[in-house]
Every structure is written in structure tokens, then in C-alpha cells.
Amino acid sequence: MPAPKNHFKAALREGRFQLGMWVALGSAYAAEIAAGSGYDWLLIDGEHGPNDVPLIGAQLGALRGSVSHPIVRPPMGEAWLLKQLLDLGAQTFLIPMVETVEQARALVRAVRYPPAGIRGVGAALGRATNFNRIPDYLETADDEICLLLQIESRAGLAALDEIAAVEGVDGIFIGPSDLAADMGYLGRPSAGPVREAISDAFARTHAHGKARGIMTLALDQAHEYRAMGADFMAIGTDVTSLSAALDGLRRDFLGEAPSSNKRGGGY
Numbered sequence: 001m002p003a004p005k006n007h008f009k010a011a012l013r014e015g016r017f018q019l020g021m022w023v024a025l026g027s028a029y030a031a032e033i034a035a036g037s038g039y040d041w042l043l044i045d046g047e048h049g050p051n052d053v054p055l056i057g058a059q060l061g062a063l064r065g066s067v068s069h070p071i072v073r074p075p076m077g078e079a080w081l082l083k084q085l086l087d088l089g090a091q092t093f094l095i096p097m098v099e100t101v102e103q104a105r106a107l108v109r110a111v112r113y114p115p116a117g118i119r120g121v122g123a124a125l126g127r128a129t130n131f132n133r134i135p136d137y138l139e140t141a142d143d144e145i146c147l148l149l150q151i152e153s154r155a156g157l158a159a160l161d162e163i164a165a166v167e168g169v170d171g172i173f174i175g176p177s178d179l180a181a182d183m184g185y186l187g188r189p190s191a192g193p194v195r196e197a198i199s200d201a202f203a204r205t206h207a208h209g210k211a212r213g214i215m216t217l218a219l220d221q222a223h224e225y226r227a228m229g230a231d232f233m234a235i236g237t238d239v240t241s242l243s244a245a246l247d248g249l250r251r252d253f254l255g256e257a258p259s260s261n262k263r264g265g266g267y
């Protein structure tokens with residue numbers, strides 16, 4: 001019996017667009033609610049969401065068997081943390097702030113067993129093997145790991161071709177908010193120069209045969225990114241969707257103007 005098949009990785013390889021959603025509420029319950037919406041993937045955010053290893057594990061469990069493939073984003077791409085997340089059963093990773101080919105090569109090695117990599121052997125203790133119930137996990141695990149690297153700075157853009165060419169990197173995700181900030185357009189990911197940089201990054205990524213990823217909270221921007229060639233894209237987050245819905249209900253019932261929801265203090 002082999003390691004679980006990574007259907008998200010297979011879809012990217014077959015050129016099938018994958019629609020996703022950010023999950024940052026830090027709740028297995030909320031993740032399970034999101035899974036019911038039918039997104040192809042859900043990003044469990046450990047970089048900007050309050051998601052530690054145990055909580056990520058609970059969310060992986062909540063998503064087991066759903067149509068939504070879990071992608072885990074650690075705070076940073078550290079081998080010791082990836083080892084824990086791999087044994088926890090995560091098979092697809094989105095690694096933030098990648099800027100060099102050396103980082104990319106080290107990340108590939110971190111998610112692979114020897115001799116191709118440095119992943120420690122201990123999955124018998126974790127969800128990854130269904131708690132030591134997958135006898136040939138060690139031989140089959142590497143092929144089902146999907147490694148997505150975030151390029152979200154000018155330095156990352158400069159190294160993109162080297163990074164995308166690394167065997168074992170499955171996709172490049174452009175972080176529009178951080179890229180905009182680094183380019184001098186803080187809070188303005190839709191600024192012209194940022195959109196041009198994203199379009200160029202997508203073209204170069206595709207030229208290397210790698211998947212193009214991105215996320216946005218604006219549907220008009222989502223359609224533009226899709227037209228640019230996005231292969232996997234998130235179109236919102238659980239956090240912003242919840243706050244907007246709760247604010248809107250109160251405002252609409254009371255007939256208040258949108259600005260009235262910006263209530264200061266109290267948190």
C-alpha cells in the first residue's frame with residue numbers, strides 16, 4: 001500500500017486549474033466548514049494565521065476525505081519544521097519568502113528522504129503513514145510531495161529562472177502583497193508595475209514547465225490573474241469573508257453606511 005496519492009499535484013501536472021481558499025482562522029471546525037464549499041485546495045496558513053503544528057494537524061484531520069486538498073504554509077521554510085509537518089501528513093507545501101536557488105535546493109532536500117534528501121525517518125509515529133499502517137510509505141512518499149515556492153520580492157524575481165529550474169520544485173507562487181511592498185507599492189498589489197512583474201514572472205515560470213500560483217481578495221483581479229495564466233489561485237480567506245459577512249449583516253439590518261462598521265477599540 002503506497003503513500004496517499006497527491007491529487008492536487010497530479011492536477012497541476014495535467015494542466016487542470018485549481019481554485020483555492022486561504023484558511024487562517026486557526027480552527028479545525030472552520031476548516032471543515034470551508035471544505036464543504038468545494039474548493040480544490042485550502043491553504044492552512046502558518047505564516048500569518050495562528051496555526052502551530054498541533055493545530056495544523058487538527059485541520060489536516062478535519063479535511064481528510066474532503067474534495068479540498070490541504071496545502072500547508074509554514075512561517076518559514078525550515079527543514080526541522082517541514083519534517084514535523086511531513087510526518088503529520090502534509091503533502092503539499094507553500095514556502096514563503098524564497099529568494100535564492102540555494103534556498104530552493106535546500107527545500108527540495110528537506111522534503112525528500114535520503115539519498116535525494118535529508119528528511120528524517122520517523123513517519124511511523126504520524127498521520128503520514130496512518131500511524132504505521134502504510135508499509136511501503138518510505139519508498140513512495142517522495143513522489144507524492146508537492147513543493148510550491150513563494151517569490152514575493154525583487155530579489156526573488158531576479159532569481160526566479162534559477163529557482164524554477166530546480167528539479168523538485170513543482171510550482172512558483174507569486175505573493176502580490178509582499179511583492180508590492182518590496183517594490184514600493186505597499187498595500188497596492190494592483191499597481192501597474194506590480195501587475196507587469198507578475199505577468200512576467202508567470203511567463204518565465206511557465207517556460208520552465210512549472211505551475212503558476214497566486215492569491216487575491218478581489219474577483220476582478222482574480223479574473224486578470226487567470227487570464228495571465230494562473231494554474232492555482234486562491235480567491236479569498238476565511239477571516240476576511242467572516243468579518244465582511246458579520247459587518248454587512250449588522251449594517252444592512254440597521255441601515256447604516258459601510259464606514260459605520262469600523263468600530264475602534266475593543267480588541
Ligand SMILES: O=C(O)C(=O)C[C@H](O)[C@@H](O)CO
Pocket residue numbers: 022048150152174175176177178179215
Ligand atoms: O504576499 C502575499 O500576498 C501573500 O503571500 C498572501 C498573503 O500572505 C495572504 O496572507 C493574504 O493576504
